[in-house]
Amino acid sequence: MEKISLITTGGTIASKETTNGMLASGALSGIELASLCKLPNHIEMKVVDLFRISSMSMGFEKMERLKRAIQKELEDPDVTGIVVTHGTDTLEETAYFLDVTIKDQRPIVLTGSQRSPKDVGTDVYSNLRNSILCAASELLYDVGVVVVFNERIYSAKYVKKVHASNLQGFESFGYGYLGIIDNDIVSIYQKPLHRECFDIHHRIPRVDIIKCHTGADGLFIEASVKKGAKGIVLEGVGRGQVTPEMIPAIQEAIDNGVTIVMTTSAEEGKVYPAYDYEGSAFDLKQRGVILGADYDSKKARIKLAVVLASEHTVDEKFFKY
Known part of the structure; x- marks a missing residue:
């Protein structure tokens, strides 16, 4: 018999309607949520009621508590x-954090819902049931952390929320999903070729995301440095360009020991030194900016923060895969 640990943290999937017709995110306990899902007879489930929060209340401190809760469950060799x-709003960030900080090869599945348990056409029951089936499947062994949503299985690195309310709320642009769950049958069509994991030895530092746009200057970079950020992720455009007006603040931040990673706002494609002008990826690389390949800004932030908290010196090799 497969043994699954269900760790609940809140979100729409565990919400209840309030007296004013809004939703109270995370109002249901883990036991209440688990009772909503009809499980196959061959699966034993343990419930850990960890948080009852909206996903916007999730931060690195709570992510680390969640990681420790998962590792505690995995100490049991019988856990499959x-x-x-x-909650779906920050699910992709937590999934990737867990992916780069937990070494265990057993399946770790994150899920949520776009609709509350009592909404018409709710996705709570199918997403939860399908996630449990995936966690019990040997096909997900050594795949890394995955997100299961709307009968699809996504890699933590590339999944992102793409719709505010539609049941097809998540996607992986350019890479697709890893597999599907159809009539309780888990099928995998592709697997990640590379996995990496980092041990956290220090407090996870502040890392900010700063988006580039026409007319942008160094205001937010300067504010980030002043606030004590140890890392900054720039979300540039195209191949990784920023405005010339941002350069003085970027250079000053680097000179003061702040690690800067360049990403692109494009849904697909890599940051690459294709042009030679002030503010181009080539120019930024010469100044010490790390080119973040095809990482989106949120995943780059998670990885940069984790590597900074490890015993590694951050360089471009950490954003190769």
């Missing part, structure tokens, strides 16, 4: 896999 329920 882990399911984490989570």
Whole structure:
């Protein structure tokens, strides 16, 4: 019999309607949420009621507590896999954090819902059931952390929320999903070729994301440095360009020991030194900016923060995969 640990953290999947017709995110306990899902007879489930929060209340401190809760469950050799329920707004960030900080090869699945348990056409029951089936499947062994949503299985690195309310709320642009769950059958069509994991030895530092746009200057970079950021992720455009007006603040931040990673706002494609002008990826690389390949800004922030908290010196090799 497969044994699954279900760790609940709140979100829409565990919400209840309030007296004013709004939703109270995370109002349901883990036991209440688990009772909504009809499980196959061959799966035993343990419930860990960790948080009852909206996903916008999730930060590195709570991510680390969630990581420790997962690792505690995995100390039991009989545990087949882990399911984490989570609000959808920051689910992709937590999934990737867990992916780069937990070494265990057993399945770790994150899921949530776009609709509350009592909404017409809710996706709570199918997403939860499908996630438990995935966590119990040997096909997900050594795949890394995955997100299960709307019968699809996504890699933590590339999944992102793409719709505010539609049931097809997540996608992986350019890479697609890893597999599907159809009539309780888990099928995998592709797997990540590379996995990496980092041990956290220090407090996770502040890392900010700063978006580039026409007319942007160094205001937010300067504010980030003043606030004590140890890392900054720039979300540039195209191949990784920023405005010339941002350069003085970028250079000053680097000179003061702040690690800067360049990403692109494009949905697909890599940051690459294709042009030679002030503010281009080539220019930024010469100044000490790390080119973030095809990472989106949120995943780059997670990885940069984790590597900074490890015993590694951050350089471009960490954004190769």
